[in-house]
Amino acid sequence: MSIAASTSTDKIIVDKSRSHRNKAVSRTVRATRERLQTGSSVPSGFEREMLNLYIDSALHGAIAIPVLVTLIAAVGIYLSGNLGFVLWAVMTLSAHAVTLFFARKARREDISAEKVPVWRRRFLLGQVLMGLCWATFVTQDCASCGNVRFGFFEGTVLLVALAATAMGTFLLRNALLYTFAPVVAALAFASLTTGDVIYMGLTGVISLSLLFLVLMTDRMNRASVHILSVQSEKDDLIAELEVAKSMSDEARRRAEEANLAKSRFLASMSHELRTPLNAILGFSEVMSTEVLGPLSNPTYKEYTNDIHRSGEHLLNLINEILDLSRIEAGRYDLNEDSVSLVDIAEDCIGMVQLKARAKNITIHQQFEHGMPSVWIDEKSMRQVILNLLSNAVKFTNTGGEVTFKVGWTAGGGQYLSIKDNGPGIPEEEIPIVLSAFGQGSIAIKSAEQGTGLGLPIVQAILAKHNGEFILRSKLREGTEAIAILPARRVLESLPAIEDVAAPVRRRKSFA
Known part of the structure; x- marks a missing residue:
């Protein structure tokens, strides 16, 4: 039973055993990226897509060739x-x-990448058959209409057929060349055998047109491949973003689970830690005050004082960790009430005055009296002031000064400022000091090191009050901590409402 519980706890903290659900997508993205980066000018990875586009074009334009052939036959x-x-x-x-039969069969079979060359050869064979048909058209004659007239007709038909074939087959590489190579061969043969100038002219015109359209269709084919490549890259980027988002969600989920496990641990351990600490503090105080009788050895009394101070330090540390944990978990609730900020400030000065006098530190008060109360959590605000005052006294050298101000902000809110003339904090270390468990170089060297949780707790409490915390410091000039409460937290006193009904009743009684 304990083993199962331990395994469950470990999985809450970090679940390393779960395989990532996007491994297949990641592999596909990597493969596509490699294909795009190492491909040739016409990447083989797009042959299937280009062939499918050609099939769609052939099926959608299936009626064009029959209409053209019927019209040519009728005119002829x-x-x-x-x-x-x-x-x-x-x-x-x-x-x-x-050709249409091959296209419909290929559409039904859903061509795989391995069968692309086979189907490409089949479609090229179909184009060769069409080329032989156009070559047969060259052999047709017209005894009654004259060579020039019929040659003009043949030339027009072949140019139209060449253009139509170029537009319909540019997605299939070399298809135009395979189609009209037999036509050029038939025209050249007729020119050689008959010596007719008309055939010689047709051979030249069709050959030059074929060469030009072959170059144009090749560029169109490359442009189509480039469009497919861009589309594929876009899809890959979308896939990578999906993978990154999924990984981010997974990391966030694990972080939330780890944070929940931490909160559960602290909640369960708070009682376990505080119970023995209370006993240690109670018994050490009894021993140090010699309630049950004097201690025979003065060293023991010194030891009990050390035990008591160490226990209090440990209890404060536990309380700060638990406070920060509750704030991070969103379970730090405010118990708000109408409170005077000046009264809290005066009470807190009294609490740290003893420690300040021990270091001969003077605390100057500059309070604006007559300020209205604010709607805050008194305990939390007291904790904020005590943390800031304790830090000022702690890091101020013997004989130094601390200035405590409470007053109005320009926006109608209230602020408190605690400024010391201690060693200060380098500007680059301020973000470190404001982070959880962060300590500056001065604090690390100091004999009175803290936990690094005071200022983060101050920031969190002020944020709960919709306030703001500002820390200003310069090396060897001192530090100023400013806590600001917004204007909506300030309670304004309202004049009493007059009872307007009383005169009315009085007039009625006189009547």
Whole structure:
């Protein structure tokens, strides 16, 4: 049973056994980052995405090629009366159907990265079939319409087909070249065999157009890859932010659990620590005051005084730690009431006066009298003043001076200021002094070291009162601690409300 309880407690403090739930996401992010950093000009990681985009483009524009082929066949039959255009149209539409068949099959299978090269070859084969169909178009003739007229028709059709193919296949690298290489070969063959100037001109125009469009489609392909790369980087950044947020949430959860475990420990140990301390303090005080009889050895009496002082120091330390723990846990509740800040200040001076006189330190009072009361927790504010006064007396050299002021702020609030002419604090050490358990170099060297919790507790109590704490110090010039309470904490006295009903009743009685 105890082993199980111990394991549970350890898991509350730090749960190191839990595997991080975002390991898979982290691995994916790292793999994608490496792929982006080590990829070529056309990263292989985007081949699948580019192929899927080509498939979508082919399926969405499936009707364009049949419409174009039908229109070309109709014009060709009209110009030449050659029914061979019908056979060419059927063959071209069949080749286009092969490409669409591959596209629909690939869409159903959801292409994996390993099968991308296979499917790419299949689609290029479909484009080669389309290229052979366009090469067959070059072989069509028109005996009745003349070479120039029909050559113009063929050239126009091939340029339109070249442009349409370039727009539809730029997502598939080298597809345009695979499609129109047979066309250029057919035109070159016709030029060589017939020696016709028309075919020679068409060969040159189509070749130059093909070269230009191949370069343009390659740039468009690279631009598409770049867009995919940017999109992937954005997704990776989002994934990294999600991982970082999740890790931050996990760290915060563990910190909250550790803080809860600390609070539970302090709450449970407060009674266990205070009970024996009270006994030690009580019995040591009885022995030092010799209530039950004199101590035969004077050294024992000195020892009991040491025990009593050490016990009080330890009890103060425990109380400060518990106060800070309650403040951090949000369980430090204020018991507010109408209190005079000047009265509390005078009481606190009386409590530290004995220690100040022992060091021949003079405490000057500069209080504005007649100030209204403030709505505060008296115990907490007394603790603030005692902490600041004790620090001033503690770190002021023998024969020094402490000035205690209480007055109005420019905004209508009230403040108290405690200034000493002690050794001061270097400016770079002020943030350290204001942090929990933080101590400056002067305090470390001093014989009267504290716990480093006084000022953090002062800051927290003033924050609970919606106030402000300012610490000013210069080396070898002294330190000034200022506690400010806002104007809404100041209680204003209101004039008595006159009883306006009394004269009315009086007039009625006279009537």
